[in-house]
Amino acid sequence: LDSHTHAPFSRSTIGTFFQERPLLTNPFTQDALLRAYLQRHLPVPEVHGDLRRFGERLVCEIEALGRQCELHPPVLQRYDAWGRRVDRIVTCDAWTRLRHVSAQEGLVAAGYERTYGEWSRVYQMSKMYLFAPSAGLYTCPLAMTDGAAKVIESLGMPAREAFERLTSRDEKRFWTSGQWMTERKGGSDVSSGTETVARRQQGEWFKLYGFKWFTSATDADMTLTLARVTDEHGHTTPGSRGLSLFLADVWDSDGSSNGIEVQRLKDKLGTRQMPTAELLLDGMNARLLSEEGRGVASIANMLTVTRIYNTVCAVAAMRRIVHLSREYACKRSAFGKLLKDHALHVQTLSRMEVETRAAFLLAMEVCRLLGREESQSASERETLLLRLLTPVAKLYTAKQAVSVVSEGLESFGGQGYIEDTGLPSMLRDTQVLSIWEGTTNVLSLDVLRSIAKSSGSVLQAFFSDAEERLLAAEVSPALRPALTSLRASLSALMHFCQTAAASRPAGYLELSARDLAYSLARVYMGALLVDHAAWEHATHTDVHAALRWCDQDLCPVVSRGAAGCFDPQTTAMDSALVYDG
Numbered sequence: 001l002d003s004h005t006h007a008p009f010s011r012s013t014i015g016t017f018f019q020e021r022p023l024l025t026n027p028f029t030q031d032a033l034l035r036a037y038l039q040r041h042l043p044v045p046e047v048h049g050d051l052r053r054f055g056e057r058l059v060c061e062i063e064a065l066g067r068q069c070e071l072h073p074p075v076l077q078r079y080d081a082w083g084r085r086v087d088r089i090v091t092c093d094a095w096t097r098l099r100h101v102s103a104q105e106g107l108v109a110a111g112y113e114r115t116y117g118e119w120s121r122v123y124q125m126s127k128m129y130l131f132a133p134s135a136g137l138y139t140c141p142l143a144m145t146d147g148a149a150k151v152i153e154s155l156g157m158p159a160r161e162a163f164e165r166l167t168s169r170d171e172k173r174f175w176t177s178g179q180w181m182t183e184r185k186g187g188s189d190v191s192s193g194t195e196t197v198a199r200r201q202q203g204e205w206f207k208l209y210g211f212k213w214f215t216s217a218t219d220a221d222m223t224l225t226l227a228r229v230t231d232e233h234g235h236t237t238p239g240s241r242g243l244s245l246f247l248a249d250v251w252d253s254d255g256s257s258n259g260i261e262v263q264r265l266k267d268k269l270g271t272r273q274m275p276t277a278e279l280l281l282d283g284m285n286a287r288l289l290s291e292e293g294r295g296v297a298s299i300a301n302m303l304t305v306t307r308i309y310n311t312v313c314a315v316a317a318m319r320r321i322v323h324l325s326r327e328y329a330c331k332r333s334a335f336g337k338l339l340k341d342h343a344l345h346v347q348t349l350s351r352m353e354v355e356t357r358a359a360f361l362l363a364m365e366v367c368r369l370l371g372r373e374e375s376q377s378a379s380e381r382e383t384l385l386l387r388l389l390t391p392v393a394k395l396y397t398a399k400q401a402v403s404v405v406s407e408g409l410e411s412f413g414g415q416g417y418i419e420d421t422g423l424p425s426m427l428r429d430t431q432v433l434s435i436w437e438g439t440t441n442v443l444s445l446d447v448l449r450s451i452a453k454s455s456g457s458v459l460q461a462f463f464s465d466a467e468e469r470l471l472a473a474e475v476s477p478a479l480r481p482a483l484t485s486l487r488a489s490l491s492a493l494m495h496f497c498q499t500a501a502a503s504r505p506a507g508y509l510e511l512s513a514r515d516l517a518y519s520l521a522r523v524y525m526g527a528l529l530v531d532h533a534a535w536e537h538a539t540h541t542d543v544h545a546a547l548r549w550c551d552q553d554l555c556p557v558v559s560r561g562a563a564g565c566f567d568p569q570t571t572a573m574d575s576a577l578v579y580d581g
């Protein structure tokens, strides 16, 4: 009987060992690179104080709200108790509280108050970056809200009240916006895929009829959307020249929907915290916002902002998983020692850290450029760089995030695969970053568009800026191997760009687009890493990160080009390979 009482496993005793879980602590104080970056560029005590306080609020309050949103996803209430069609999207209380937090903290407002001049976007996006991994995807409506404000501002404030609400700190006045572009025929090819028509009522007012296939955070107050204006015979103009931009309230003043029927909510791999709906627009009242036929060009400002948010949120996901993985490695033992004392495990974590650092510096650089453009202090070169780097940063960091978060899950072993740790949702939510706001290939083609539209000026801006950064980094002898590798890549990339358009067969550039975008990303990230590591207060870890980054093939467009990957005959072979059998 005595031996039974002391048995380590029995009905009432399930063993004595319980693994300590990884703890989230203040993400601002944990983040050496964010703090150093701000110390270098925005050494304002008020900013550091605000981010430190916000970091505490994230741990103590916001993290739990984000988790609640995951556990209580939105539902569609189609009818009220008396059988009336209501199409109400019911979200949980935590989702509403995140909306209030967003307004109180000025998460959108800070970008427009411009308290820190050209650095205002860096401040705002630093806060967004801290917020994102705890925010239960509330960053998605914020991205579209910010994008809508940007469009209204860039069109000369045609909807002042909407702008003031989108950028308000007052939680009662604060509005969020949707971005309804995708239809069943095409989300990438919006210009041929858009079937929604707009019938003129009076002046700038129209009624919209169509079907929007993906609309996220559909509980928004207003939306921007695209439609084709019909002429007096009911005809429309095809292609992007036929598309115009509209602003519509989602709800009428009496609380009923504005000619919108919610077909259904999407059943998604991730982003489950947030409603994504299919909508029938059946006479939705909307106001023409752009010039007729300038819809795509006008919504491009929204795309710039939402793609920058995508980039910031991708880096934020990487940073969060690294934060938790390194914490866990101090608590979990295997083969007689803590994971942090296994050199191979730490090497894996350090590779994740290098990816995160490179991505962080690129994201912040794009935010810095946006802030300079908005405060009218950007040079011509900076404006060109913003245009080029926005799609480059979005497409590259999205892929990095999927890879780093996936590696991060593995660092927890089996627990990384278990739902109630909260870790699997991180991977699910990351997977969308390369799909929405333009897929990797579509954004690679946008890089080509930016080059063609500027007659190559965006590339000249890129090369001269990167070269200046490398020159400035020569002060640090420890960086020499990285500089040598970056210089070789820069010059090979420049040679590729000079010859690709001129002397290659048709289709060559298109086939090289993805590798070109990757090369631009890797080389520029390298230039930013050495630039940061050459700062007088940089540490040996900054130097180490730069050296490790530059160990890889920085210029896949050149190595793959040399291997014949973009030659015309490759397409037939690729096709034969894909459809073999």
Ligand code: UCC
Residues within 6 Å of the ligand: 137, 139, 140, 143, 144, 179, 181, 182, 187, 188, 189, 190, 191, 192, 216, 240, 296, 297, 298, 300, 301, 303, 304, 306, 307, 309, 310, 313, 435, 436, 437, 438, 439, 442, 446, 449, 453
């Ligand atoms: O997916 C969505 C998700 C919402 C959730 C938000 C979350 C945000 C992050 C939060 C993280 C947690 S909303 C839907 C997103 N959809 C897309 O991104 C569409 C993807 N497709 C494209 O990007 C295409 O390239 C199009 C539709 C933009 C353009 O296709 P076209 O028809 O070939 O366009 P064109 O004819 O080349 O361009 C028409 C005009 C031109 O100007 P003009 O007429 O002056 O020559 C272009 O230069 O638009 C201009 N333009 C641009 N301008 C086109 N793209 C851009 C650009 N990126 N920047 C500036």
Ligand code: FAD
Residues within 6 Å of the ligand: 179, 180, 181, 182, 185, 186, 187, 188, 189, 214, 215, 216, 217, 268, 271, 276, 432, 435, 436, 437, 438, 439, 440, 441, 442, 445
């Ligand atoms: P397609 O355009 O059919 O693309 C299919 C594949 O073809 C992709 O891999 C693409 O890269 C490739 N491809 C397409 N064209 C080319 C080309 N020329 N060259 C090479 N490859 C090409 N949209 C909104 O408007 N508003 C929203 O709020 C919204 N929310 C979303 C939320 C979620 C969770 C998801 C998953 C999507 C959301 N979307 C939204 C839609 C999203 O923007 C589109 O799904 C995306 O832009 C891709 O469009 P598509 O689905 O039509 O794919």
